[in-house]
Amino acid sequence: MTAGYSRSASGTSGAFALGADQYAYSGALRLSLSLPLFNQLQREEQVVRARVAEDNADVALRDARLAAAQSFTTVMGAYRTAAERIAAQAASVAAAEEDLRVQQQRYAVGSSTLLDVLTSQTQLDQARQQLIRARYDQRVAKAQLEALVGRDL
Numbered sequence: 001m002t003a004g005y006s007r008s009a010s011g012t013s014g015a016f017a018l019g020a021d022q023y024a025y026s027g028a029l030r031l032s033l034s035l036p037l038f039n040q041l042q043r044e045e046q047v048v049r050a051r052v053a054e055d056n057a058d059v060a061l062r063d064a065r066l067a068a069a070q071s072f073t074t075v076m077g078a079y080r081t082a083a084e085r086i087a088a089q090a091a092s093v094a095a096a097e098e099d100l101r102v103q104q105q106r107y108a109v110g111s112s113t114l115l116d117v118l119t120s121q122t123q124l125d126q127a128r129q130q131l132i133r134a135r136y137d138q139r140v141a142k143a144q145l146e147a148l149v150g151r152d153l
Contacts, residue, residue, distance in 0.1 A: 004030045068148075075144045082138035089131035096124035 007027045100120040106112035146153055 001034070002030075002032045004032075006030075072145075072148055075141055075148060079138060079141035079145060082134055082141050085134035086131065086138060089127065089134045092127040093124070093131050096120070096127040100124050 005027065007025065009025045100117070100123075103112055103117045103120040107114065107117045142153060
């Protein structure tokens with residue numbers, strides 16, 4: 001809704017005189033009202049856009065929750081796998097230590113060669129290296145879990 005008022009004066013005079021009452025005054029009052037009955041479906045388009053934006057936000061939230069659950073499952077699986085590898089590698093180290101002990105005793109009595117002792121020592125070193133790697137992998141998985149959860153475990 002708009003409103004406007006204007007006032008004007010007009011007249012002719014032989015002498016230039018300001019403020020004389022020989023002018024004819026006129027006034028105009030204008031009122032205007034605009035009510036759009038058809039706005040080319042803009043309101044309906046805004047409603048549809050808002051609903052689509054809401055649906056997109058819901059889907060994004062669902063995707064974020066599923067991604068967090070998937071990340072947790074993956075990291076937890078890596079942590080448990082590393083723990084099982086530690087147990088297996090600890091048993092391998094124990095077996096390699098026993099094999100080295102037996103080979104050293106056999107070498108001492110002359111029933112084994114130095115090459116057998118060195119091979120057993122290499123296998124023990126590799127088993128220890130794999131145990132260290134498994135412990136490292138478990139610590140990395142634990143750090144990833146802590147980062148995902150947001151606190152120390």
